[in-house]
Amino acid sequence: MAALAPPVAAIRVAVRRALTGLPSGGPVLVACSGGADSLALAAATVFVAPRLGRAAALVSVDHGLQDGSAERAEAVATWGREVGFASATVVRVEVAGRPGGPEAAAREARYQALTEAARQQNAVAVLTGHTRDDQAETVLLALARGAGPRGLAGMPARRDLGGVPLLRPLLEIGREQTRAACAVLGLSPWQDPHNSDPSYARSRVRGDLLPALVRALGPGVVDNLARTARLLAADNAALDELAGTALAAARCPDGGLSVPALLGLVPAVRGRVLHSWARELGALPGALSHRHVAALDALVTDWHGQGPADLPGGVRVFRRDGRLASVRPA
Template sequence: MARIAPPVAEMRVAVRRALTGFPPDGLVLTACSGGADSLALAAAVAFVAPRLGLRAGLVTVDHRLQDGSADRAAAVARWAGEAGLDPVEVAAVTVAGRPGGPEAAAREARYAALADAARRHGAAAVLVGHTRDDQAETVLLALARGAGIKGLAGMRERRPLPGADDVLLVRPLLEITREQTHKACVALGLHPWSDPHNADPAYARSRVRADALPALVAALGPRVVGNLARTAGLLAADAAALDGLARTALAEARRGGPGGGALRVRSLSGLDPAIRSRVLHLWARELGAPGTALSQRHVSALDALVVDWHGQGSAYLPGGIAVRRSGDALAAVTTDTEVDQTG
């Protein structure tokens, strides 16, 4: 029996662990750009999924941002079909006109396409190829932004897919290095594409990848990448525990409160600030404030209605939502209603 190259075996073990537990004959889709990380992941899924009784397909997203992108997407799709993946789909998206910077706009377009494909094909999960190196970069970027514990917790191994909450977004490779994915591709005879955007200094992540993280490795040693990723895992566990406490506190604040969507100030004011801010964040999301636009500034404005209220007017949230305090109650109205009442 031919010996399996260690990087290939490591990829397959990681994928097997991620896919164990899905119902038999369920469909999982791999998002594949044709880069080394996602290509090595797709090859591992093509091998492992049938042995677990699962069906495996692939979606490659053409962002149409570079010359030749349609040809590259078609090449990925041809390879996927030859590898036994089915269904295989090329999703062409439009990035221009979406909110945020170019990275955020491309990410939003990509996840919208993945969610659409997952819903149409009835997939249980979409797998993406983020590695331990990506996790370390994410932590550094979060530190630079002054993020809280959720930002420093980095990328979760499993979470609902944005735009399709009943589908899991799974990252099997968070313990696998970028070097391992490249070696797996070499061992399997795969020829990944190198996205020039990944080396473009116009993007913050590219600068972290090319300069900041290598400087830390040079100063502190090669273990720094794994340590940053490990920190994210530890903080993710802490964040999950705090979020659980916040959900309980949110339910308590509603209990007996006036109106179905109102919260009792007395219940909120006695909470530890770390819990109260999470309660208010969860509540704001329930009210319809989009997570991509909801910031600490908005949560702080809600918090001021609880602990520093001196008769001030409403706090405003993204999505056209105003929150007003009246006595012991916090309640939300649309900004149109707010204008009508005060105009």
């Protein structure tokens, strides 16, 4: 019997690790666009899941942004049914009219669709095909935005998606491996023209910046950027735990925060405490930025009688009698 091709084997091992330990019950749901990454993930999942006693389902999201998108999504679903997925469906979404740029709007629509599909099918997890290269690109984009440790930690291997685990099994798999796996398996991935459209920031990073870094610093730069994300994710988890304890200790009976307690915290922990508290107050997460947290911190560390700090969503925070208190919008 011929040996299993290394790229196929590596992706199957990654999927097996991701699926091990999930609760029994519904299927695992693979998001598949038909590109090399998600196609390789889907092929591995439909092989691995049944051998672990799990059902696997597939969903292809049609964003309706290109001619022929509906036909491509249907072709992916048809392929899914042919190779043995318990179900393979197409979900169409409306991207226009959503806040943010086109990339952000499409991403929001996609994850909303995946959340709804997971609930309808009682899925125990949703799997996406983000690779090590995607992670490296995310780190570079975060650097360009001046993001802090949370942004530089990139995409987590696991996060909550509307109450369902969202898993990214391929974050340690290179894009060249998914392409090689598709070639070995005789699969013909779709080449999304948006991936090479220079009007999108990620496309410029993918087509110009990251290749330039590889030429200048060597091929290990992609893995090093992804490793940076993993290391920072571990640091973030530790800091978040410390901040959770500190937030509980700083609370006042009326819901405000004690200024003396906040002053006793190191800046990295205090910033996370203030960020978490701001979100509790109703500050809009997508609009809450470093400058808002800095304004809150100034009420603690640079107090000279200034007025309240305004947070996105109409929340106002002021200092009075040694504590931070808030006024919420009506």
